[in-house]
Amino acid sequence: MKEPxxxxxxxxxxxxxxxxxxxxxxxxxxxxxxxxxxxxxxxGQWVRLRRFENVIQAEVALPTKDWAWLRAYLQLxxxxxxxxxxxxxxxxxxxxxxxxxxxxxLRQEPWECLASFIVSSTKQIVQIRQxxxxxxxxxxxxxxxxxxxxxxxxxxxxxxxxxxxxxxLRACKMGFRAPYLLETARQIAAxxxxxxxxxxxxxxxxxxxxxxxxxxxxxxxCVLLFAYGMQAAFPVDVWVARALRDLYFxxxxxxxxxxxxxxxxxxxxxxxxxxxYLFHWMRTRPRGEG
DNA sequence: CTCCAGGCGCCTT
DNA sequence: AAGGCGCATGGA
Numbered sequence: 016m017k018e019p020x021x022x023x024x025x026x027x028x029x030x031x032x033x034x035x036x037x038x039x040x041x042x043x044x045x046x047x048x049x050x051x052x053x054x055x056x057x058x059g060q061w062v063r064l065r066r067f068e069n070v071i072q073a074e075v076a077l078p079t080k081d082w083a084w085l086r087a088y089l090q091l092x093x094x095x096x097x098x099x100x101x102x103x104x105x106x107x108x109x110x111x112x113x114x115x116x117x118x119x120x121l122r123q124e125p126w127e128c129l130a131s132f133i134v135s136s137t138k139q140i141v142q143i144r145q146x147x148x149x150x151x152x153x154x155x156x157x158x159x160x161x162x163x164x165x166x167x168x169x170x171x172x173x174x175x176x177x178x179x180x181x182x183x184l185r186a187c188k189m190g191f192r193a194p195y196l197l198e199t200a201r202q203i204a205a206x207x208x209x210x211x212x213x214x215x216x217x218x219x220x221x222x223x224x225x226x227x228x229x230x231x232x233x234x235x236x237c238v239l240l241f242a243y244g245m246q247a248a249f250p251v252d253v254w255v256a257r258a259l260r261d262l263y264f265x266x267x268x269x270x271x272x273x274x275x276x277x278x279x280x281x282x283x284x285x286x287x288x289x290x291x292y293l294f295h296w297m298r299t300r301p302r303g304e305g
Numbered sequence: 306c307t308c309c310a311g312g313c314g315c316c317t318t
Numbered sequence: 319a320a321g322g323c324g325c326a327t328g329g330a
Contacts, residue, residue, distance in 0.1 A: 135310095136312035138327080229313065230313085
C-alpha cells in the first residue's frame, strides 16, 4: 500500500558514493556527524543520512513524497565513472582517485553557497563552520525536527541578512567579511533574479558573481562548481595552488592567472571535479608524503 | 610566542 | 598587468 502522505525515510541505491568524504570535504559547512549518521539542514529541511552497503538512507522531519530535492543535492544520478575517465592519467591524479574513491560534488542552493564562501576567505574550515552555525542559529528560521532532536535553523535568506546591521554579522565572528556579506545580501534581496545564472556560460556567470563585493575569482568558482554544477570552474585556493605548484611546476611558484590557465587546459571538461579530488587528497594525506 | 587559514580590495610599480 | 599588504579571528 502506498502511504498517501509520504514517508519520513527513503533509501537510495548507490554504488561508488563516499558519503563521509563528500559531506566533509569543505564544499558544504553544515553537516555534523552523529554516530554513524550525518545531519544537516538542506533547503530548509532537516535531514539525516546514513550509508549502508548498497544504499544511502535518508530521514527527514515531516512525511515526504517528493525526494527530488535531495536526489539533486546529493547528485545521485551522476555517473561518476564517466567523470573520472576524463581526468588526466598522471601519478598525482591516480593517487587522488584511489584515496578519494567515491568522492562526489554536491549541488547546493546558490545563495547559501555564495554566502558561505564569502565568509570562507582566509579562514580554516572549522572556523567557517562555526561562523555559519552562529549565523543560522541567530538569524535562520526554525525548521521542523523529529522528536528528541535539538532545534535547527534554515540558512538565513538574503532578505533576512539584508535587514541586519554590520555589527550583527560581526557578532558571528566573521570579521572583515561582514560588510561584504551584508552588501551582497542587500543586492540580492533587492533583485533576487540576479542569481539566475543557469543559462549563462561559465565565463558570463563568473563575471556576474564577481560583481558582488567580497567575491573574487576563487569564491566565484566555488559557487559555480558547488551550486550551479558548472564543472569546468576550477577554484584555486592555497591548497590547490600548492598542489599544482609542487606536482606540475617542480615547486616553482606560479601566478594565479597562470594556474587557472593551466588547469583549464590540463584537467579537461570536469576540471572542477578533479580539483575537489586534489583538494581532498592534499588535505587528508599524511604530511610530507608524495 | 609565531604562523597561517578553501581571498579580496586597494594601492604601488 | 602584476605584485604587495592589511584585514578579523582563532587553530595549530
